[in-house]
Amino acid sequence: GAGVSQSPSNKVTEKGKDVELRCDPISGHTALYWYRQSLGQGLEFLIYFQGNSAPDKSGLPSDRFSAERTGGSVSTLTIQRTQQEDSAVYLCASSSRGRAEYNEQFFGPGTRLTVL
Amino acid sequence: AQSVSQHNHHVILSEAASLELGCNYSYGGTVNLFWYVQYPGQHLQLLLKYFSGDPLVKGIKGFEAEFIKSKFSFNLRKPSVQWSDTAEYFCAVNARSQGNLIFGKGTKLSVKP
Numbered sequence: 001g002a003g004v005s006q007s008p009s010n011k012v013t014e015k016g017k018d019v020e021l022r023c024d025p026i027s028g029h030t031a032l033y034w035y036r037q038s039l040g041q042g043l044e045f046l047i048y049f050q051g052n053s054a055p056d057k058s059g060l061p062s063d064r065f066s067a068e069r070t071g072g073s074v075s076t077l078t079i080q081r082t083q084q085e086d087s088a089v090y091l092c093a094s095s096s097r098g099r100a101e102y103n104e105q106f107f108g109p110g111t112r113l114t115v116l
Numbered sequence: 117a118q119s120v121s122q123h124n125h126h127v128i129l130s131e132a133a134s135l136e137l138g139c140n141y142s143y144g145g146t147v148n149l150f151w152y153v154q155y156p157g158q159h160l161q162l163l164l165k166y167f168s169g170d171p172l173v174k175g176i177k178g179f180e181a182e183f184i185k186s187k188f189s190f191n192l193r194k195p196s197v198q199w200s201d202t203a204e205y206f207c208a209v210n211a212r213s214q215g216n217l218i219f220g221k222g223t224k225l226s227v228k229p
Contacts, residue, residue, distance in 0.1 A: 031215060033215065033216055033217075035216075035217075035219075042206075042219055042220065042221040042222055043206065043208075043217075043219035043222075044219075045216040045217065045218070048215045048216050050215055056214075056215060056216065059216065091159075091160065093217075103148055103210050103215065104150075104162065104165060105217060106162070107152075107159050107160040107161075108159060109158075109159040110159060
């Protein structure tokens with residue numbers, strides 16, 4: 001398909017373990033975003049990649065969270081030493097423009113993370 | 117800091133009723149405005165967007181929204197809802213100087229057949 005894809009769709013882990021979540025953006029999109037959707041908090045921005053620029057990490061909630069984007073395409077969000085409050089749906093989005101006038105973001109289906 | 121407020125947490129309507137969902141944002145600069153919809157079990161989809169020009173924008177499935185700059189509002193409307201409109205609706209703002217979207221907490225719409 002031509003949309004944003006994410007894997008796995010569901011992830012159950014034990015408290016204290018590390019997890020990696022993957023995002024494949026729409027081909028040709030230069031901007032990639034990670035958001036988190038949780039009950040009570042709504043949708044929160046985590047991190048944003050635009051081309052080869054340094055990522056905007058201003059939304060990451062702690063230093064246990066990190067993300068990489070290799071080759072300007074696929075991105076991996078890593079959560080170290082997971083806590084129960086990390087349980088949420090992690091959404092990835094991509095757009096053809098970043099900080100620009102017409103920034104329409106397309107969302108993937110998300111990864112539902114449950115930390116036991 | 118930017119923020120987005122959606123006034124209604126849960127709206128329950130009967131089919132054919134008219135819908136208006138409120139959205140207000142706080143940001144003094146130029147913004148792009150969006151409404152996203154999340155149907156049960158599905159991912160976020162764009163309903164409509166405002167970048168510039170005519171402040172009354174029309175989206176998919178008969179939805180429209182009006183940008184009122186003086187009120188920092190971008191309310192979503194539909195003249196006659198259908199049972200298939202049952203979903204959660206999110207208003208979002210993107211400052212032109214930033215990449216990320218700021219979302220409201222969402223409004224759950226339940227339409228009774």
